[in-house]
Amino acid sequence: MTDTHGPLRIMGEEIENTEDQQVISVWVRDPRIRRHDFWHAYMDYEICLHTDSVCFTKKTSSVRRRYSEFVWLRQKLQANSLLMVQLPELPPKNPFFSLNNAKQITERMKGLQVFLEKILESPLLLSDSCLHLFLQSQLSVSKMEACAAGRTHYSVAQAVHCCGLRRFHSVEDMQKELSSDLDSDSSDCRDPHPRTKGLAINKTKSSPSLGLMGICQEEMLSCSSGST
Template sequence: MESFHDEDFSSSVAWETGAPTPHDPPPSSNPPSSSAQPQAYSAYPHDASPGPGGPDLGRAGFGGAGADADAGTGAASAGPGGAAQGAGQAVHDVQVRDGKVELEGTSDTFVSYLVCAKTQLPSFSSKTPSARRRYHDFVFLRDALVKDFPACVVPPLPEKHRMEYVIGDRFSPEFIERRRVDLERFLQRIGRHPKLSRTSIYQAFLESSEWNVYKHKHHARATSTDESSSGVLDSLSDTLLNAFAKLKKPDERFVVIRQHLDSFEEGLTSLERLAGRSRTRMSDLSGDYEDLAVSVQGLGYLESGITEPLMRFERALVDFGAGVKDHSASASEGFLEHVHSLLAYSHAFKGVLKLRDQKQLDFEELSAYLSNVATERDRLAGGYGYGMGLSSYFKEKVESLRGGETDMSRAARLHRLDTKIKELQEAVLHAQETSSAFNDEVMAEHATFRATKRHEMKLLLGAFADGQIRMHKQSITAWDRTIPPLQRIYVEQ
């Protein structure tokens, strides 16, 4: 049976094996419920991928405080072949360049970057938008996207203070360059996202000359929406919210996706460990070549007849050792940074999966609570008192000793229970819609994540291979210049 990974770039990678085949039945879009078990699901279907827009997220409760109303309009479907198909990538050729230290010598010193991109979207004022932004602006963009689109996997940002970048001044050229690369990768991931790339906040980030004004308006709108949002879940939080609660009926689709993410992270961790070990060994090899060069130099001083060829050989050894060391250091740093970024990207996807589980848990807990309240109401209407259980028995006996329960108090309790049942029914319906919409959105995110992962793994491993080829070509050139003089050495028989 042909594996569904045959079309995936990462088909030969160990952490992508052992998954379901494309012949599995297609998943159901209905949310998990107490009446039906989730169907088996193949995480990587060949035939079609969920669209990026998903259901009406505003109705389902996904739109955040400053969510863009036009997000996802005209968005292309994210399929296995790329992050966006049909209409093409919304924003492409995103670059972050020209890191510049601003207000140098003051306490308000910061670094700004020139952000450039290309787009064909008519909503942009230019096909080549550009603007200068600082790191705090990138943080605001990501925080706003995470809040406004909780069902989307928003790419991570490089940490503000990472000692892995560089030891010393965070305004040094080395630190600025490494951060520039990570910020560029962050924006490129958003540009390949079929929904986030079409949001108004991303557009404003790329081209607005009044970005600070936009930030204040967005923050004010988010604050006012947060203050006005409330629902039955808020009033029942003490009853329902349980950090240790588990899903009664886990959806097999997302169980498979989580397993694939675990395997992917395990493979990246192994790759990171092997790359670090290779860097250490290459550094040791460079030292061995330098030691050999010293020995050859000493031999050249002793053998006066072949001093010049041996000195050339010694110089080739030194150049080869230095080239190996420099290439290993420069290549491994970028390689490890990209691997670390992919790990953080996978962690962000797991965060969305955790939030999806919470939506399903809200639906399950609300449904169970509604069932208990309905049972209590039926027992009370049937004249059975307060319900089942030892506490209910003692409570009923106490009421009987006090003179019994009046018809008026029973009617009042029935009215309160009817009101609560009505509220809970509306809350259960809303929770079911939210869970279903979240499921659809996460499935679309999985297709986008998979396409991005494949694209970046191809770039990552391709760049590593190209670097190895360049290093060995340089080595061949160095040795080619050295071999002819060595061949002219005459050795008496």
């Protein structure tokens, strides 16, 4: 969890600073195996975000990302920051990584969370559109790049609004979710060419005032969030 100008917490008590409290909490959890076909599979992870920071228009969200997308994010952030920020390292890519090795999966998951926590401590990186799309949309890498570059008919804010998953109402709700590891029914915004099974087109209409008819037709998909 990353606190920006937040209170000092000592044994459950809070000592308020003179500045307004802004909290950005991030969790990497719930690893799942996804299969392209019988021979090819990969693992993705749920990224839960809860914040009251003015840097985020959507205060609560949950998306799923795989390791290669984390690699893409680091490369984009490093390039966009013009080397003004030394980015934290990702957990190293292990050529012997096994989708059935619980210890390796846990270590990677912890490393990915530490990476995001350190990223979210940088005010410069918090202004990067790629970071917001990575954390709060389920767009593919190519579509995130196009959206951040202004080459899509929808803006970054519209992509986040349309695709971000709102599941929790408070930090306490999220902590209860994490402790019980029970998933509630939810809907995601998925790539129009999904790489996983069990996905169905979400027929929910978007609000016309948002001008999202195009993005919702092309981008919105839903999946069950029950454990697999």
